[in-house]
Amino acid sequence: MLLSLITACGSTNGSTASGQAASDTAATASNNRQAFDGNAALDLTRQQCEFGPRVPGTPAHAQCADWLMATLKASCDTVIMQTGTVQTATEGPLGIKNIIGVINPEASQRLLLLAHWDTRPWADNDPDAANHRKPVMGANDGASGVGVLLQLAQQLKKEGTALGIDILLVDAEDMGVDDNEESWGLGTQYWTQHPHVSSYKPLFGILLDMVGSANATFTREYYSTQYAGGFVDLVWKNAAGNHFINAQGGAVTDDHIFINRAGIPCVDIIDLRSDSPSGFCPEWHTLGDTMSSIDPATLAQVGQTLLNVIAQLEQ
Numbered sequence: 001m002l003l004s005l006i007t008a009c010g011s012t013n014g015s016t017a018s019g020q021a022a023s024d025t026a027a028t029a030s031n032n033r034q035a036f037d038g039n040a041a042l043d044l045t046r047q048q049c050e051f052g053p054r055v056p057g058t059p060a061h062a063q064c065a066d067w068l069m070a071t072l073k074a075s076c077d078t079v080i081m082q083t084g085t086v087q088t089a090t091e092g093p094l095g096i097k098n099i100i101g102v103i104n105p106e107a108s109q110r111l112l113l114l115a116h117w118d119t120r121p122w123a124d125n126d127p128d129a130a131n132h133r134k135p136v137m138g139a140n141d142g143a144s145g146v147g148v149l150l151q152l153a154q155q156l157k158k159e160g161t162a163l164g165i166d167i168l169l170v171d172a173e174d175m176g177v178d179d180n181e182e183s184w185g186l187g188t189q190y191w192t193q194h195p196h197v198s199s200y201k202p203l204f205g206i207l208l209d210m211v212g213s214a215n216a217t218f219t220r221e222y223y224s225t226q227y228a229g230g231f232v233d234l235v236w237k238n239a240a241g242n243h244f245i246n247a248q249g250g251a252v253t254d255d256h257i258f259i260n261r262a263g264i265p266c267v268d269i270i271d272l273r274s275d276s277p278s279g280f281c282p283e284w285h286t287l288g289d290t291m292s293s294i295d296p297a298t299l300a301q302v303g304q305t306l307l308n309v310i311a312q313l314e315q
């Protein structure tokens with residue numbers, strides 16, 4: 001993903017930028033579930049990294065796809081591997097694999113949860129230019145969001161839910177180039193043109209991206225507020241813990257843009273930094289995006305927030 005030029009913090013939309021951390025009391029929203037297990041999500045994040053960088057077209061990518069299928073099959077009612085071909089900006093046509101885990105396929109009330117599972121082929125933000133053509137490990141940028149969603153599916157399998165949940169793991173998010181919005185989110189763009197069920201209409205969607213850093217700050221992302229402001233309110237009202245900041249953040253070219261344009265309101269939970277040149281964490285698109293920057297406490301807050309939102313929708 002890429003920070004867009006519309007990065008003015010406190011932008012035009014009238015969201016309440018209180019600057020306060022979301023209330024901790026929301027973290028204990030009444031539900032009968034176990035607390036989200038951040039250590040289990042950490043382990044599922046690590047297991048993806050053990051394949052190596054998951055660059056589309058590589059053996060590590062193919063092996064991780066098989067593992068994601070098997071892992072989701074243990075916790076979802078239906079699992080679909082969607083294959084297709086997309087056009088990249090710089091590498092020609094590319095075969096992709098979107099992986100979809102469906103919980104309660106018959107339920108009419110549905111929530112879409114997504115994260116990208118591919119990793120960027122180029123560490124082009126690395127401080128050492130000699131690394132700019134090397135792939136990133138993507139512990140945070142890729143594996144963290146997927147790790148939270150895999151663990152969430154396992155918890156829902158154990159505890160049950162009346163809600164329909166669709167876990168969409170999209171491919172080829174991170175092969176984009178500057179000044180070309182359509183070069184990002186290629187797997188998501190393919191899915192919006194080929195949804196896994198016809199007339200698919202969830203209540204809304206939540207995208208997780210870079211949700212594992214020890215120093216994460218999840219402010220309200222700009223396009224999410226523009227397209228899906230009421231659902232941003234819902235998520236931040238249910239936010240668990242001090243990494244969620246109830247303030248307007250910058251604008252990011254990410255998978256949620258294409259979901260929103262397809263008519264599904266979608267909120268991006270993404271680590272936005274006001275104190276770094278990229279607008280993201282310092283490890284973003286560098287060789288430093290490894291497991292050493294991932295904190296299970298952050299994963300736990302994000303997973304707990306999803307559980308709180310689900311509990312609210314179940315009422």
Ligand SMILES: [Zn+2]
Pocket residue numbers: 001120141174285
């Ligand atoms: Zn990225």
